[in-house]
Amino acid sequence: MSAPIFPNYINGAWVEGPTFENRNPADTNDIVGLHGKGTPECIDNAAHAAQQAFAGWAGLTAPARGAFLFKVADILDRKFEAISAEMTREEGKTLPEAKGEVRRAINIFRYFAGEGSRLAGVLAPSERDRVHMFAIRKPVGVVGLITPWNFPSAIPAWKLAPALICGNTVVMKPASAAPLSAWRIIEACHEAGIPKGVVNFVSGSGSALGSALVHAKPLKAISFTGSCQIGQWLHAEASKRHLRIQLEMGGKNPTIVLADADFASAVENVVNASFFSTGQKCTATSRAIVEDAIYDRFVEAVVERTKKLKVGDGMQPGIDIGPCVDKSQLNTVLHYIEVGRKEAGEPACGGRHLTEGPHANGYFVEPTVFANVTPDMVIAREEIFGPVLAILRARDFNHALEIANSSEFGLSASIQTTNLSRMYEFIYGIEAGLVTVNLPSAGVEYQLPFGGSKDSSFGPKEQGPAAMEFYSDYKTIYVKY
Ligand code: NAP
Numbered sequence: 369m370s371a372p373i374f375p376n377y378i379n380g381a382w383v384e385g386p387t388f389e390n391r392n393p394a395d396t397n398d399i400v401g402l403h404g405k406g407t408p409e410c411i412d413n414a415a416h417a418a419q420q421a422f423a424g425w426a427g428l429t430a431p432a433r434g435a436f437l438f439k440v441a442d443i444l445d446r447k448f449e450a451i452s453a454e455m456t457r458e459e460g461k462t463l464p465e466a467k468g469e470v471r472r473a474i475n476i477f478r479y480f481a482g483e484g485s486r487l488a489g490v491l492a493p494s495e496r497d498r499v500h501m502f503a504i505r506k507p508v509g510v511v512g513l514i515t516p517w518n519f520p521s522a523i524p525a526w527k528l529a530p531a532l533i534c535g536n537t538v539v540m541k542p543a544s545a546a547p548l549s550a551w552r553i554i555e556a557c558h559e560a561g562i563p564k565g566v567v568n569f570v571s572g573s574g575s576a577l578g579s580a581l582v583h584a585k586p587l588k589a590i591s592f593t594g595s596c597q598i599g600q601w602l603h604a605e606a607s608k609r610h611l612r613i614q615l616e617m618g619g620k621n622p623t624i625v626l627a628d629a630d631f632a633s634a635v636e637n638v639v640n641a642s643f644f645s646t647g648q649k650c651t652a653t654s655r656a657i658v659e660d661a662i663y664d665r666f667v668e669a670v671v672e673r674t675k676k677l678k679v680g681d682g683m684q685p686g687i688d689i690g691p692c693v694d695k696s697q698l699n700t701v702l703h704y705i706e707v708g709r710k711e712a713g714e715p716a717c718g719g720r721h722l723t724e725g726p727h728a729n730g731y732f733v734e735p736t737v738f739a740n741v742t743p744d745m746v747i748a749r750e751e752i753f754g755p756v757l758a759i760l761r762a763r764d765f766n767h768a769l770e771i772a773n774s775s776e777f778g779l780s781a782s783i784q785t786t787n788l789s790r791m792y793e794f795i796y797g798i799e800a801g802l803v804t805v806n807l808p809s810a811g812v813e814y815q816l817p818f819g820g821s822k823d824s825s826f827g828p829k830e831q832g833p834a835a836m837e838f839y840s841d842y843k844t845i846y847v848k849y
Pocket of ligand 1: 514515516517518519541542543544545572573574575576577578579593594595596598599602616617618619649650751753779820824
């Protein structure tokens with residue numbers, strides 16, 4: 369049977385043309401689909417279509433735009449099982465993880481649909497007699513959205529839904545490693561009857577399309593999630609044109625484990641945050657910083673728990689960890705495991721590329737724990753974005769905090785403790801945009817602002833009420849009566 373084709377979507381029409389393959393990372397013989405291989409011309413057409421559609425979409429009332437978003441959510445909900453399974457096939461995460469993500473994307477659409485009825489501005493009393501003054505929100509214009517493969521449904525949703533509710537029109541460029549989950553959202557927008565040109569979708573290689581997008585004349589803003597390298601380049605290009613820009617990038621997220629922590633729950637939280645979704649969450653823990661008094665016991669317990677994790681095809685029940693998303697990501701992980709071997713010695717567990725039996729056709733690697741890692745080592749400093757955990761030793765809480773903050777990144781951070789004062793010292797002292805206490809460092813919700821600090825992020829935060837700050841502008845009005 370030939371693979372299904374998922375064409376690009378420009379000005380309300382599906383655009384036939386050359387395609388590229390989207391393969392299952394758990395079984396590379398399985399072609400999930402063929403996706404439109406967009407060109408710079410497609411990007412330009414999409415941006416102009418979005419410009420044409422802007423006045424009409426921005427002219428609708430916000431609750432009317434919300435009604436479309438509710439429909440998108442309902443359509444995705446009806447296809448929930450199929451879309452979740454497709455995500456596992458294209459990205460590799462386990463089916464329960466994929467279901468959790470698709471559910472989140474649906475909830476995000478409903479949340480921002482509701483915001484259509486709450487799109488509040490600012491009302492303040494004037495110092496002048498008989499003057500009424502207020503500020504209303506208005507959309508920014510045509511917005512470019514560039515998304516990564518690791519949350520192929522939730523990240524497109526958390527950019528697209530607030531962009532649309534605020535009245536913007538959109539050109540989306542999904543990640544080439546997992547474009548289908550985003551495509552399903554666009555299909556739902558089409559089925560929901562969102563007017564032509566409001567939502568446009570151009571898949572294809574970022575290196576071939578990036579320049580066309582950031583330089584497309586109609587563009588007013590760009591929201592990007594991905595690597596620091598691409599984010600920094602985009603920032604430089606966007607700044608030349610004074611584009612509004614938002615970047616969410618890499619991390620090297622720490623979890624501090626203090627001697628007073630609930631031990632079993634700390635072990636579970638670190639293993640969960642380090643290895644689930646194959647360590648390919650931007651908020652994954654990649655450094656556990658453990659107080660000296662419990663260090664050896666903690667390493668032993670993490671290793672024992674990690675050895676029980678089952679690696680395999682995420683469609684199979686009982687699998688905890690799927691494959692790396694593609695060959696390049698697998699090679700990066702294997703490279704860092706070799707670096708770790710040279711720096712810290714043999715891993716305490718894992719470290720092998722799995723190539724036999726059920727793993728023969730996928731990009732599987734064992735979850736890997738390195739003990740006795742010191743802060744100066746490469747595996748303690750650089751983002752790996754795979755199932756590799758470095759465990760560092762700290763003399764006490766202050767030393768642990770110092771190590772945690774020694775990174776150039778500042779996305780998420782976690783502490784495991786039962787000491788209230790340490791918890792607050794951590795909350796106020798840690799240099800990170802997302803903080804968890806006695807939870808895994810990964811696992812955020814859409815109702816609150818999301819984003820990092822330091823080199824992890826740039827610009828206004830995403831999600832929750834914060835999303836409105838990026839996707840809308842204020843118009844301030846003074847009335848004498
Ligand atoms: P990436 O290589 O930077 O790709 C991200 C997106 O940018 C993809 O759509 C990619 O397209 C596109 N792209 C590539 N080159 C481009 C260019 N020259 N101009 C414009 N767009 C371009 O990142 P990734 O490897 O997919 O994702 C992993 C990274 O994302 C990690 O560093 C991770 O920490 C970060 N991330 C951060 C967050 C967060 O919220 N902070 C969330 C998720 C992931 P192609 O796929 O076609 O190359």
